[in-house]
Amino acid sequence: MQLPSPDELKQKRIDLGLTQSDLAKRAGVSQPLIARIEAGDVDPRLSTLRKIIDVFNDIEKEDIYLRDIMNRELISVDPNESIDKAVSIMEKYNISQIPVIKDGISVGSISEEMIVRSMANKKASEVSHMKIGDIMGDSFPTLSPGTDVKTASYMLEKHPAVLVLEKGQVAGVVTKYDILKLLSE
Incomplete structure (x- = not known):
């Protein structure tokens, strides 16, 4: 199993129509942390990465969009x-x-x-x-x-x-x- 790169995380967030603030709120982390992860300035803890990926998975399961x-x-x-x-x-x-x-x-x-x-x-x-x-x-x-x-x-x-x-x-x-x-x- 390969972990997603910062660029892949950012692209996935954008593809799902989320702002950094939206993702942070849903994942229970701060928006500046999301920005630093996407910029590659910080290596997130595995638990933080799991929260972010869980948000992505939950959103993909939600099949009703605006x-x-x-x-x-x-x-x-x-x-x-x-x-x-x-x-x-x-x-x-x-x-x-x-x-x-x-x-x-x-x-x-x-x-x-x-x-x-x-x-x-x-x-x-x-x-x-x-x-x-x-x-x-x-x-x-x-x-x-x-x-x-x-x-x-x-x-x-x-x-x-x-x-x-x-x-x-x-x-x-x-x-x-x-x-x-x-x-x-």
């Missing part, structure tokens, strides 16, 4: 569109939040909560004509299509949606509902 469940028909708005337009889209598609996309790049998000909050200080007619960019919040986090559902689930504990990026462009979205649908399949 590419398998993401919604490629992304519903989004432009930051220059009106709040009224965002509300219409939310009503039409029965959704409560929308990514704000400009030229294929995520620049923020808009939600029912943000709109209601802005109405606390302004009349509804004023808010409806405001631009989305005036009240939008932070962008949803992003992951690659090769990220497993388990990893995405951790992010969805804190965020309503995760955007999926391919070649730097938003290619799809995964929401909590998409994860829940897996229970009925």
